[in-house]
Amino acid sequence: MAVIFARRVLCLFRGTAMNYWLTQLFNGFSYGALIFLLAMGLSLIFGVMQVINVTHGTYFLVGTYIGLSILTWTGNFYLAILGGGLVIALVGIFIERFFLRRLRGNDLGQVLITFGFVLLLQDAILLIWGPDPKLMGEPKSISFTAHIGSFTFPSYRLFVIVVAAAVAAGLWLFENKTKFGSAVRAAVDDVEMASGMGVNVPLVFTVVFGLGSFLAGLGGVLSGPWLGLQYGLDLEILPYAFVVVIVGGMGSLKGAILASLLVGLVDNFGKGFFPDLAYFTLFLPMAVILAVRPQGLFGRTL
C-alpha cells in the first residue's frame, strides 16, 4: 500500500506533473464551487432556523431534473438554471409554510418530516422521469476547452465557478447591505428579541427557506451536464453539504465558501491518491475540525 502510494506520488513529479497539479487544483476548485451552491442554502437554513433539512440534497437533484425538462422544452440553458431554482424555491416555501412551521422547536419531528419528503420527492422522480440515468448537454456557448499555455480545462467548470462567485457576492450584499438582511442576521443572533423589535420572524423564515431552496435548485441544474442525472444521487451528495456546514460554521457565508473549497480540493486529491478511501478523506477534516473547533471555522459558540 505504502509502496504503491510512494510510486504514485513520485510519478507526479516527473514529466507533465505541473499540468497534472494544475488540472487537479482546478477540478477541486470548481467542484468546491458546485458544492458551495449546494451547501450554502443548507447552511443558511440551519443557521437561521435551526432546521436540519435532510431534503436539501433531493431539492438539488429534483432541480436538475426540472432543469433538464425546461432545457428540453425551450432549448435555453440559462432559462433552465433560473426555472429549476424557482420551482424548487416554491417547493421549499410550500413545505416550510405548511409542514415545518407547525413543527418549530421539535427537532426530531423536523428531521423526520424532511426525510419523509426525501422519499416522496424520490418517488416523484421515478414517476415523472423514470429510473434510468439521464444526460444533460452543456450549452454550446460555454462548451469548449480553454487553453492557458499548455494547461487546458473545460470552460463549463469555469462557468460554474463564475456563477458560484456571483451567488456568494449577491448573498453578501443581501445580508450586509439590505434591511431584510440585517433582520435575518438579527434573527440568527436572537430570534425572540428580533420579534420583540418588530421583525416578522415567520416571514423571515419563509424567505430564508425559499432562498436556500432556490440555491439548491440552481446548483442542481448546474450539476446536470457535470454529474449527470441519476436516482439516488441526492443522498450521495448530501453528506458533502453537511460536512461544509459543520466545517464552515452554521449560517456563515465566509465559512461556507472556505469549507466548500476545502471539501472540493480534499475530495479531488483524496480520490486521486487514495481512491479506496474516498469517504475517509472527506470526513477526516470534518472530524479534526469538530474536535478542535466544535462551532466550525466561522460559526459562533452554540
Place this chain on the structure above:
Amino acid sequence: MDDRGLMLQVDDIHTYYGESYVLQGISLGVPSGTVMAVLGRNGMGKTTLIRSIIGFTKPRAGRIIFEGRDITPLRSHQIVSLGIALVPQGRRIFPSLTVRENLTLGEKPPGANGRGEAWNLDLVLDLFPRLKERLSNTGNKLSGGEQQMLAFARALMTNPRLLLLDEPTEGLAPLLVRALGDILLKLKERKLSILLVEQNLKFALQFSNHVHILNRGRVVHSSSPEALDKNHEVKARFLGV
C-alpha cells in the same frame, strides 16, 4: 384607550413556564403618560409580566388590553407594531449587527395616536451622543453602559407609546444610573407611558407615579411611591429593605 384613560390594562393574567405557575392572576393598569413601577424580589414574576405583555410567553388565561385593543392573541412583532417597545433584561443587543443596524432594525414612524416630535436617528443620537462615535461598531464591541444606551435608543426608534423597561439599572455604575435617570425624566416630560420593572427601590421611587409590588406571582401592594417609601413593614416584608 378606554374610558379610564388606561394605556395598558393587564386583566387577571395567568402565565406558566411549562408546569411552573409563575403569574397567578395579575391585574394592573398603566394610565396614559405615567411611569408605573413594578417592584419585587428576584423570581417573583417581574420579567414574566414583561414577557407576557410583549408576547414572548403567552398567558394561559386573562387578557392584555393596549389602547382599548386586546393584544393577548397577537404575535410579538404585531404587538410591537401597535406601539409597544421593550428594553429587555440583559440588553440583548444583536452582536452581529452594527450599532446603526441595531438602531434602524425596528425603525418606524409614530402611529396615528403618536404625539410630539417623532424620534429619528438624529434625535436619538443627540440623546445618546456616545453612540454616535460607535455607529459602525458591531454590537459585541460595546461596553455594558453603551449596550444599555443602545437598548434604550433602539426602542425609541420604534416611536412607541408604551415603553417596557426590564431592570434598566441592573449592572450599571452609579454615574450611568444617574444618566439613565435623566433620560427617563426627559421621556416622562414627553408624556411617554412607561412600565418600569426594577429591583432598585430608590430608582423606582424617584421616577414613578405609582408602584406595584409583586410577590410569588401576585400583586401584594399598590400605592404612590411616597406612601410605599413610608411603609416600612411592606418594604421589609416584600423587598427585604
